[in-house]
Amino acid sequence: MFDLATAAVEGALAAGATYADARSMLRRDEAIDVLNARVQRVDRSESAGVGVRALIGSSWGFYAVADLDHASARDAGAMAAAIAKASAEVPGTPMPLADVPVTEDTYVTPHVEPPFDVPLSEKVDMLIGVTETMLEVEGIALARGSLQFWESDTWFVSSQGHRIHQKIIESGGGFDATAIAESETQRRSYPQSFGQFETGGYEVIRRWDFPGNAYRIAVEASQLLTAADCPSLETSLILESSQLALQIHESVGHAIELDRILGWEAAFAGTSHLELSKLGSHRYGSGLMNITADATIPGALGTFGYDDEGTPAQRVSMVDEGIWVGVLSGRDSAAVAGVAPGGMVRGDSYARLPMVRMTNVGLLAGDSSLEEIIAETSRGIYMATNRSWSIDDKRLNFQFGCEIAWEVENGKLGRMLKNPTYTGITPVFWGGLDMLAGGDEWVHWGTPNCGKGQPMQVAHTGHSAAPGRFSNVRVGVLG
Amino acid sequence: MIDPHAIADRVVEMIGDRAEAEVVVGAGVSALTRFADSFIHQNVGNAYQDVSLRVAVDGRVASGAVDRSDDEGLMNLVDNTLEVAGLMPVDDQWPGLASPAPAAEVEHWDDVTASASPEERAAVVKAFVDAGQGYEAAGYCETAAGATAFANTLGQRLSGRSTRATVDGIHRTATSAGSAHQTGPGLAALDGAAAGKLAADRARRGMDAYDIKPGEYEVVLGPEAVATMAIFLAFYGFNAKQVLEGQSFVDLGAQQFDGALSIWDDPLAEGGLGIPFDTEGTPRVPLDLIRDGVTMGITHDRRTAARLGGESTGHAFPGSALYGPIAASLVIDAGDDPVEHLIADVDRGIYVATFNYCRVLDPKSQVVTGLTRNGTFMIENGRMTGAVTNMRFTQSFVEAFGPGRVLGVADDLRFADCEFGAGMVQAPTMRLAGFNFTGGADG
Incomplete structure (x- = not known):
């Protein structure tokens, strides 16, 4: 994948860029959503491609393609440079770049349990259990739970000599209970609105103890209707x-x-x-x-x-x-x-x-x-x-x-x-x-x-x- | 570029008889030329391809997506999604797949826009910037062209393609800003100079703005502000999932709104945008939401339709499993009066060009808070007399459009930008009896 990014940078430089960098990426994500003990969505997606930016004068040109072949990557670099050149129709002063160390390195998010290694059934069962617990509370009409995980590999190359591979792993999720009356809805969420997300593996989810907090959150949502x-x-x-x-x-x-x-x-x-x-x-x-x-x-x-x-x-x-x-x-x-x-x-x-x-x-x-x-x-x-x-x-x-x-x-x-x-x-x-x-x-x-x-x-x-x-x-x- | 139909058919072939399956393949090019401080600073393009698959194996449902179109990538998508489905509990609300049915032969496509060059977008930007005559300009010109194919294992096969072009921007002075927006299916129809002139005019008139006291004011709302109100009603109200969950204000058949208000969804209209079917393969047709103030309909996907005993209205989209089916080709019925006549009828009120950062405080009552932006003016004795500083409002959108509250509808219907993006709402300027402003933006 370094080669793909390199090809893109070379394409941009050959087309006139004064500076270029490129990221080739592989990403996979998993999303699980449960509503009232029913699975709403289980989705596993993957994406792969290369994006390259080229600097000419006062503007960045950028182009991205989903193809993972060298010719497409090089063409993307040339496209990025062509787009940057077109910006000269409405120019500003040349864009400077601050110096940073030129680095070759690898970085991986520290983690304990790779989230994609944890069985889907365990994740789904946990969320169903959490929503069932919330539904035990009188007045709760909607009990939702969700989990989401991302694993992103990026290979970064610049025309100044950077070569960096990173693997970023992110895990998170949450749940909420909604109580509904004739003219109002009241919601409580845990750990926060939209859930809590961190870099790390499935240990993040275990640490926040969804099952142990579900009943309390639902009780609070129900109490809000009469507050x-x-x-x-x-x-x-x-x-x-x-x-x-x-x-x-x-x-x-x-x-x-x-x-x-x-x-x-x-x-x-x-x-x-x-x-x-x-x-x-x-x-x-x-x-x-x-x-x-x-x-x-x-x-x-x-x-x-x-x-x-x-x-x-x-x-x-x-x-x-x-x-x-x-x-x-x-x-x-x-x-x-x-x-x-x-x-x-x-x-x-x-x-x-x-x-x-x-x-x-x-x-x-x-x-x-x-x-x-x-x-x-x-x-x-x-x-x-x-x-x-x-x-x-x-x-x-x-x-x-x-x-x-x-x-x-x-x-x-x-x-x-x-x-x-x-x-x-x-x-x-x-x-x-x-x-x-x-x-x-x-x-x-x-x-x-x-x-x-x-x-x-x-x-x-x-x-x-x-x-x-x-x-x-x-x-x-x-x- | 890939052939979306060939890819969709290939995935269905790979599934064979192992599952019920539906495939959506999209491919195209989007490009956006962005300017700030009156020069182009970010200029981007993207050739994309997306393959989305949903399968049901004996009622066990899963979905997946890739942006690869080679056989290895597609086979991985098929195998992984089937494997995930096998691990799921049975979904007793799985509505099944769409049966074969034709979609309207409507194509919102423009060849020039599909092949637009960065130089052509830059020319629109240059016209916008130059119209400001020295004001600081910022905004973007975008062109997008995409083809979509749908196929499922019941034999439903549909395809469509569409283009869109937008110029959107502001001119600003040291103390004011004014905006303008144009969207349509073709780049040639964009008039960067006219948009730039309107934005600069609003910026010029916005200088020397003064604070006014918070309170309820009669308002004349520009198309952008009206469009945001309409898309909020659609998302949080006329959405069958919200209705099923008890979070919608909708009362079908009731006179919930002023008789001057009619809103419908029409993805097929001439000059419109988008394609004539949804992500479940259901053909799209026009749908009345409000007719003469009476609540007429709600949007469905297959799941909500099955639960409420109706038919899908063709409003599934990639996020509808979570957010519900949403109308995104909204049209608000225009009136006969020019905007100047609406303003002329106001003794004391406020003109608002756009709203900004609107958020629902309660979906059921549709109380929303947000701010005015890029053009807020005092109206006195039928004339715009000066600019006022941006203000925060906290207002029920349902009540604002309620019976007796719509005092005028102008004839300036057009695609208007809204809180959720461009190209989703065609709206006119409207005069409303009251809007609750709860504070000045600067304190």
């Missing part, structure tokens, strides 16, 4: 760690993407409220806010050996004690902005142009605990597990809905609340972070569905978080 609505007020908001992880993803992770800041995503994903001139001085949040982009965290979903430009995985500070200090970047965007390349460029398949993506963008742990946070809150609301999310194109105005909440009064959890929502403005919200848990409450959550780019690409990203408290947040926003 009181979340009141509308401004109060202290305590977020469970998976909701805080999504808050990080949406209001920090996307905002610090350098391609957005440079305007390269302006028409679709959007831009950012951040201005490069304020890098190193802009206050993003309180002193408890320390954010890193760390592609080296063992087991986290955004962990790899090298990004899709051959840049080694690294740990980069993004927010240091509340001050914005870093951006997510690739070789081109870093060179344009004059910063060090961060190794954060990935494509979601061989057929897509790699672009700036989050790795593991997470909040470093604090020194408190959820128990302490609740004990030190005289009045507030504790919200858990995302239900909806919406944020503007500058990543400034957000509104999140959660599946469940509880009142907090005089240091204790009170009654359950349904339909909890909160809204805020990014730097104001993060400025209110005044307590943060850590220890074993710090979790490397995985987001398997981050959309960006045209054509659309779906990235798998990681977000470490622990429960945290935010002051003076507007909650209970409804139409």
Whole structure:
């Protein structure tokens, strides 16, 4: 497969590219979905092909083919160069590339149980059992469970001499219970909305103990139907760690993407409220806010050996004690902005142009605990597990809905609340972070569905978080 | 390029009498020229081929897919999928395969678009950028051409092909942005200069925007905003799986909407997009969802149809096992009035060009939150008087279209971009009695 990528690069160079790289890939995935003890879908798919990008002047040209022969790969390289040349009709300034080490290496995701070696019947039986347990709870109309696994082999070659083989293994899944009344539906999910995903093998699934949590989750979904609505007020908001992880993803992770800041995503994903001139001085949040982009965290979903430009995985500070200090970047965007390349460029398949993506963008742990946070809150609301999310194109105005909440009064959890929502403005919200848990409450959550780019690409990203408290947040926003 | 029908037939032949099986083979070329900061920065193309197989072995169902078309790859797909099916429990809701039936002889195909060069896409981009006269432009021009073949072991064989071309972009100033969108089956019909002019005009008029108080306002919604509302209704409401699961607002036969609202799905319409059958081999035909405000129908695949005692409406797609059958060739009935007349009738309200980042808070009530983007203007005494800053809304889409709430429908029906993508909805501008804005985007 190195030969295929090499042929593609040679084709691009012969056609006039000043730089070219290519990825030949083999990927297989398995998806299992169960609804109410019935299998909805069992799907095993494979894909294979080569994608090559060629740089000429101010533009990348990219072409991908599913054929695995040298002639097709070389032709794809020539096509990529031809496409890049056509961009000269609407030119910009020549696109520079930041230097990175030229590497020959192999990386394999550390794992214990290869997920494709675990019998399908074991996986299906586990999910059926989980949904049966949830259906034992009165009021539960829909009980779903799902598992998904990916194994991706990539052979990366660049015209500068990179030769890197990576095998990335990702495993994840989850389940949810939905209770339905005449005019409303209430859902609880585990481990989080859309499930939990990590790099690693089937040990990930075993560790989260789906069967042991199914009944509790279903009971909570049922109880939500008779819970009181979340009141509308401004109060202290305590977020469970998976909701805080999504808050990080949406209001920090996307905002610090350098391609957005440079305007390269302006028409679709959007831009950012951040201005490069304020890098190193802009206050993003309180002193408890320390954010890193760390592609080296063992087991986290955004962990790899090298990004899709051959840049080694690294740990980069993004927010240091509340001050914005870093951006997510690739070789081109870093060179344009004059910063060090961060190794954060990935494509979601061989057929897509790699672009700036989050790795593991997470909040470093604090020194408190959820128990302490609740004990030190005289009045507030504790919200858990995302239900909806919406944020503007500058990543400034957000509104999140959660599946469940509880009142907090005089240091204790009170009654359950349904339909909890909160809204805020990014730097104001993060400025209110005044307590943060850590220890074993710090979790490397995985987001398997981050959309960006045209054509659309779906990235798998990681977000470490622990429960945290935010002051003076507007909650209970409804139409 | 491969011959999709030959590949589909080959897979059915490999299956033999070992299972019930259906095969969908797609092949084509898609290309997208992307620009930002007024230059082309990402320019991509992709020659694709996909072979999808679903089998049922004595009611045990499994599916698989590959992007190879050689015999070894196809044989692996067949063997692996059969093996997986053998490990599954019996699916007592397996609806069986589609019987042989002809599909409409409709082809939304344009040779020029199918062979479009990167230079031709760049020319559309250049026209869009130049129309901004110095504003910063960003967006894309896309051409796509694909052929699809279906075959199953009952003998159903169908094929179709389609093309699509889109130009979509914004012009922006330091404080504002305006958008424009055109989609159709042919590249030649795209007018990059006109799109660029509209986007630049919205950007220019959007400067010096001011904040207004949150609250309920009368609105005039551009086709993009209306299209997003329509696709949300289709996905979360007029979807038989949502109905079966008790999560839909749909009440068949009831006057749930304003009498001025009619929405149907029509993949066969002249100038439309797509192919005349679904991924289960069911021929597609026009389907009324709302007629004069009355809820008329829901979309089915074979599974939901069997469970509810009807016929598939031809709305299966690769994700329908999970998400249900979705209408994606929506048409909203246009009115007779030009947009200016709708605006002229508004004493005080807001014009919204597009919505952004819309998410359902509750599927049953269709309460959705999202933001305005790329063109939000104040209307006073029948005129657009200035720009307002982007706003967040939290609003039930069902209630917004409810009886007495649609005050006008314009004559500007066209393919409009929506939250789920381009080419799925043809929508006009509409005037609605109220929309609940819950905050400004900048705080």
